[in-house]
Amino acid sequence: MRKIAIKDIRKPDYFYTEAIKTLRTNIQLSGKSIKTIMVSSCFPNEGKSDIVLSIAQELSSIGKKALIIDGDIRKSDFAIRLGVEEEVVGLSQFLSGQAEVKDLIYSTSYPNLHIIFGGPIAPNPSGLLSEDLFRTFMKEIRNYYDYIIVDTPPIGSVIDAAVIARYCDGGIFVIEPGVVSYKLAQKCIKQLEKSGCRILGAVMNKVDTKKDKYYSSYYKHYGGYYQKLATSEQTEKTQ
Ligand SMILES: Nc1ncnc2c1ncn2[C@@H]1O[C@H](COP(=O)(O)OP(=O)(O)OP(=O)(O)O)[C@@H](O)[C@H]1O
Numbered sequence: 001m002r003k004i005a006i007k008d009i010r011k012p013d014y015f016y017t018e019a020i021k022t023l024r025t026n027i028q029l030s031g032k033s034i035k036t037i038m039v040s041s042c043f044p045n046e047g048k049s050d051i052v053l054s055i056a057q058e059l060s061s062i063g064k065k066a067l068i069i070d071g072d073i074r075k076s077d078f079a080i081r082l083g084v085e086e087e088v089v090g091l092s093q094f095l096s097g098q099a100e101v102k103d104l105i106y107s108t109s110y111p112n113l114h115i116i117f118g119g120p121i122a123p124n125p126s127g128l129l130s131e132d133l134f135r136t137f138m139k140e141i142r143n144y145y146d147y148i149i150v151d152t153p154p155i156g157s158v159i160d161a162a163v164i165a166r167y168c169d170g171g172i173f174v175i176e177p178g179v180v181s182y183k184l185a186q187k188c189i190k191q192l193e194k195s196g197c198r199i200l201g202a203v204m205n206k207v208d209t210k211k212d213k214y215y216s217s218y219y220k221h222y223g224g225y226y227q228k229l230a231t232s233e234q235t236e237k238t239q
């Protein structure tokens with residue numbers, strides 16, 4: 001396995017860090033059978049990839065063996081996000097038969113944290129993800145990790161997240177307040193649930209506690225980020 005140096009250039013934020021810890025605890029409390037977790041949202045830019053990275057870092061920091069899979073093979077940006085300069089092999093190359101599993105997984109500068117990059121943009125991402133190869137891979141890889149966190153494209157735009165959801169034990173739905181209506185969030189969550197994936201909860205991300213009195217009174221303890229507990233119904237109360 002190749003080792004790769006990664007850099008998280010985000011500025012540490014106390015409240016964000018505390019909220020991620022709460023999210024991690026809630027993931028652990030979701031049950032032993034929840035190992036592979038996909039993260040999606042209705043729209044682009046709601047903060048999915050950021051949350052994938054934060055959860056995986058947090059889990060690995062407490063000694064859990066964690067793997068990030070960049071399942072957004074339409075717009076894979078983990079290598080750029082993490083300041084990786086060398087060329088890396090990614091999921092799209094594996095799914096299209098151009099790489100083997102042994103070339104795919106990178107250990108990182110963080111102890112216990114491994115990563116699979118998305119690879120070059122494939123012409124038919126949902127087709128590749130629907131292949132038996134991906135199903136078999138997901139079934140096999142879970143035996144080597146405590147948690148696998150899978151980044152996906154927004155479910156409101158493309159079907160890939162629903163395809164990935166088929167092979168995951170649970171899902172986390174990211175919501176940027178003011179961007180997504182309650183009705184649309186419910187529709188997207190239902191679509192993921194139809195794939196047989198249990199939605200563990202919703203994360204309300206990018207909450208500006210200074211600007212928004214509603215959130216500042218309710219969620220002041222969570223800084224710019226708020227994590228709902230467990231059920232998709234709970235998203236209703238946050239809209
Ligand atoms: N809690 C937060 N507070 C402020 N900014 C945030 C927060 N989370 C993410 N961002 C910013 O929002 C932008 C989008 O984040 P990110 O790339 O994680 O979203 P995404 O949902 O993965 O987008 P895409 O659907 O395009 O892949 C980034 O510039 C990121 O730094």
Ligand SMILES: [Mg+2]
Pocket residue numbers: 048049050072151
């Ligand atoms: Mg992303």
